Amino acid sequence: MKISMGELTAYVPVIIGTQDIVIDDFESANGTFLSFPAVVTGNYRIGSFKKEGRSAGEISYDFTTTDATRAAYLVFNNEGIPLESKPQNIGLWVYGNEGGGHGLKLKMTDAKGLSENVTLAQSINWNGWKYIEAKLPASLTSPLKLERIYVVEINPAMKDTGKVYLDNLTLSYPLIFSEEVPSPVTTSKDLAAIKADLETTDAFRFFAYGSVTNIDTLLDNIVTSKMAKSINETSSINLFSGTLDHHLSEKLKAPLIITNKGYSYTEHSNSGFIALDNTNGGLRLSNSNQWPWLLTTLENSGVKNLFISLPKPLNFSDPLEENLFKNKLTELKEEKDMDIWILYGGENQYKVTLEDGIHYVALKNFPTVSKYNIYNDLDTLFFTVNKDKVTYEILPLFEQK
Numbered sequence: 001m002k003i004s005m006g007e008l009t010a011y012v013p014v015i016i017g018t019q020d021i022v023i024d025d026f027e028s029a030n031g032t033f034l035s036f037p038a039v040v041t042g043n044y045r046i047g048s049f050k051k052e053g054r055s056a057g058e059i060s061y062d063f064t065t066t067d068a069t070r071a072a073y074l075v076f077n078n079e080g081i082p083l084e085s086k087p088q089n090i091g092l093w094v095y096g097n098e099g100g101g102h103g104l105k106l107k108m109t110d111a112k113g114l115s116e117n118v119t120l121a122q123s124i125n126w127n128g129w130k131y132i133e134a135k136l137p138a139s140l141t142s143p144l145k146l147e148r149i150y151v152v153e154i155n156p157a158m159k160d161t162g163k164v165y166l167d168n169l170t171l172s173y174p175l176i177f178s179e180e181v182p183s184p185v186t187t188s189k190d191l192a193a194i195k196a197d198l199e200t201t202d203a204f205r206f207f208a209y210g211s212v213t214n215i216d217t218l219l220d221n222i223v224t225s226k227m228a229k230s231i232n233e234t235s236s237i238n239l240f241s242g243t244l245d246h247h248l249s250e251k252l253k254a255p256l257i258i259t260n261k262g263y264s265y266t267e268h269s270n271s272g273f274i275a276l277d278n279t280n281g282g283l284r285l286s287n288s289n290q291w292p293w294l295l296t297t298l299e300n301s302g303v304k305n306l307f308i309s310l311p312k313p314l315n316f317s318d319p320l321e322e323n324l325f326k327n328k329l330t331e332l333k334e335e336k337d338m339d340i341w342i343l344y345g346g347e348n349q350y351k352v353t354l355e356d357g358i359h360y361v362a363l364k365n366f367p368t369v370s371k372y373n374i375y376n377d378l379d380t381l382f383f384t385v386n387k388d389k390v391t392y393e394i395l396p397l398f399e400q401k
Ligand SMILES: [Ca+2]
Pocket: 025, 026, 027, 050, 051, 052, 053, 054, 055, 056, 167, 168
């Protein structure tokens, strides 16, 4: 969000949604019953009456035996459920018909051993299933443990027996904030840098990216899920000019071309994809067998478009080899009228340049720092390959609203 006052402009964090994670689906034994005071009786079990799946949790209580404050607890196994990082909200589905208008609370313990009781509902007074949630107090220090969920009554007059059903205990995390001053995505003047429709049935789109490594934080996982969704909606091939973390690769549907070791040739529709290895500063230095293989492959290939991917920038330690490589491609372009694109990794920004009619495209790596700006640091590149024309679009993964 941008706030302007006179000449002052400030950028403040913006929450653009939440990511919900179910941490207990009540599909297997997860806790035991406890009451307060001891004269209160009841039970906790996993039963077949449920919101989702095959079962839900069931707390039964008998609040008729005393006037004192009464509570019926589900005490989670193993001293509670650890919460990896502190969520914004914690919630669950609760079936309220036999809730007797009592309160529903949970008990958290934090890293310092401090306990706090958090109210989920002042009064269980609804019919059917309802999702209820509570914010976690700022005073608690992560990591937290959820120890108990319980039905509680302080009013001596409210005496009854009943049952409360619980399902899908869920943590909600805020979906990312922007803390830095955003800058617009750099746009290229390249004529190929335009949005294009798929004109014929053999036309296709493909995704191109650098390395994706160290997907280890919750934010990384949220971001790569979003990335996978956007890729799977449109892409027929997914090209990475470097290592691809399994957290992303296992979510992708289309065939992968990964350029981090070795060399390969893949044909799709009217296009050829050649992966080469220049990790040691050149083709010969990385694997000398590549040259004869490459020359034969280029000789035999009759495709309209050629996409050559390399893990590192085209900056060979032997300038003669680099020239030879570039000349070979220029020659090929003229002889066979191919549209040639060199896609290389090792960069932190997308960059497209045109040299002797050949496109050189630096592919962006996934941020390796733990904190990054989701609007500025997460662009994606999609190529559209039509019969006579290759175009591309560099788009931010998250659109700033
Ligand atoms: Ca369930």
